[in-house]
Amino acid sequence: MVNLQSEEIKKRVIKCMPWILLYEFFQVFNENVFNLITPNLSQEYGVSPSTVSLIVTLGKLFLGIASIVFSALSDIVSTRKLMLFTCFVFPVVTLIGFFSPNSFSLLITARIMFALTIAIPLALQVIIALKYFDKLTAAKYFGYNTAIFQLASAAGHFFGGYITDYFHWNYIFLFPLLTLLGIPTLMKNLPKDASKKGSFDFVGMLLVTIISTLLITFMTFKMQYPLLLISALVCSAIFMIYTRKSKNPFIKPELFKVKGIVWSLIVCGLFYGTQVGFGFIFPFIVHKAYGFPASTIGLFYSLTNIAAFIAGINSGRIISKIGYRNIALLGGLFIFSGLAMVAFLVGFSVVFVFVGMAFFNIGYALFFSGYLSNYTQLLPSHQHGSGVGVERLVLNIGSSLGGALIAMLYGQPYMMNKIVDLSSNPLSAQYSNLALLLMMMIALATFIFTKVFHKNFNRVE
Structure with a gap:
């Protein structure tokens, strides 16, 4: 009876x-479109490029913080209540965004509110998969998660320009209203899980929010403001002292005593730092070294996203054939191969660059489903929420750090010396060197992964 x-x-x-994955689609789509149209917004509102970048930067910042908070909150609050809260609040937020063309401040506010509300389903999709599915089914949905990310990226790159050219960018906020169609299904089928007894550590949450804000802001602005880092370190010390004395801390110290957790989180930071780092330099490679316009870059980028989407959709089948550990290693091999193709062949035909990006994106679609399946095996069942929240925190900080590192190195004179670049193209050396650095990061992360997750993690029940 219980099994039935x-x-x-x-x-x-x-x-x-x-319907839950649809929220991720619109989050990624919205972010990619705003990345694409920032020059237009700078002109429309009459603000500097650095100011207009806050539209994307603050959205990412609050999305990262909210993902951490709601992941941890799901350990004591009903996932159904959290999800339905988003269902009814999110449409209101999108309408605020639609009516923001006349006010830059209102647009910033709308993007922050957009991030805060959509963070709930983004955090809960992993928690729900772990709670209600067997290991293989959960892994399939982790693959679908990455596939949707790639599909939304492709749509954002391909359609973003056309939407803004033929309509107006504010119409982008209307598309997420399609999520209203899913409310009846969610209300009918989401299990009525009871909220668990226990207090929520608001002080700890506030400290983590402050630390995350300071660190991500420090990295987002290319580490130009050391006071932010110093403040983050001071707050971290306060948080550690507070956590030791708290009876029910926001992030439980025993989580980090679980064998493999810390090294697994380092793997997470290295992989996602590499992803953002390469994403930063890719448009510069194609535009500066080969002279391709943004529209062409977006088109080819979309094709690589679609290739990765197909890989993500089929990740469950691949896992059933080769196992959880091996699909993550296969993903690492694809990422390493894509970066190697760019590092050695970037000065030749642009075809090598696009094929390298395709390998790179496919690798992440494969890696994510295997990595998250293995990481969550390490977590005690009563700490799935906080464990996933910490992973999201490391993901966001690692991503910001990876992007900031590559941005700092880009254009430096010492990056212009050829090391592994086999071409005679004078413009390609720094791109080759940056890809080489990212290769080394992936190689290190993959090596650590093999030491943390032994062959017994590969079993498919």
């Missing part, structure tokens, strides 16, 4: 997952 009930709950949750 659990199978029925699983079927109901499966009906909800496409």
Whole structure:
């Protein structure tokens, strides 16, 4: 009887997952479009490029912080209540964004509110998969998660320019209203899980929010303001002292005593720092070294995203053939190969660069499903929420650090010396060297991964 009930709950949750994943699609789509149109917004509002970048920067910042908070909150608050809160608040937020063309401040506010509300389903999709699905089914949805990310990136790169050219950018905020269609399905099928007894550590949450804000802001602005780092370190010390004395801390210290957790989080930071770092230099490679316009870059970028989408959708089948550990290693091999192609061949045909990016994106689609499956195996069942929240924190900080590192090195005179660049192209040396650095980061991360996750993590039940 229990098995029948659990199978029925699983079927109901499966009906909800496409609608939950739809929120991720619109988050990634929205962010990619705003990345694309920042020059237009700078001109429209009459503000500097650095000021207009706050539209994307603050959105990322608050998305990262909210993901951490709601992941941890899901350990004591009903996931159904959190999800339905988003369902009814999110449409209001999108309408605020639609009516923001006449006010830059209102647009910034709308983007922050957009991030805060959409962070709930983004955090809960992993928690729900772990809670209601078996290991293989959960891994499939981790793959779908990455596939949706790639599909939304492709749509953002391809359609963003056309939308802004033929309509107006504010119409981008109307597309997420499609999520309203999913409310009946979610209300009917999301399990009515009870909230757990226990207090929530608001002081700890506030300290983590402050630390995350300071660190991510420090890295976002290319480490130009050391006072932010000093403040983050001071707050971290306060947080550690507070956590030791707290009876129910926001992030439980015993989580980090679990064997493999710390090294696994280092792997996470290195992989996602590399992803953002290469994403930063890719448009510069294609534009500066080959002279391609933004529209062409967006088109080819979309093709690589679609290739990765196909890989992500099929990740469950690949796992059933080779296992959880091996799909992550296969992803690492694809990423390493894509970067190697750029490092050695960037000065030749642009085809090598686009094929390298395709390998790179496919690698991340494969890696994510395997890595998250293995990481969550390390977590105690009662700490899935806080464990996933910490992983999201490391992901966001690692991503910011990777982007900031490559941005700092880009254009430096010492990066112009050829090391592994086999071409005679005078413009390609620094791109080759940056790709080489990212290769080394991936090689290190993959080596650590093999030491943390032994062959017993590869089993498919």
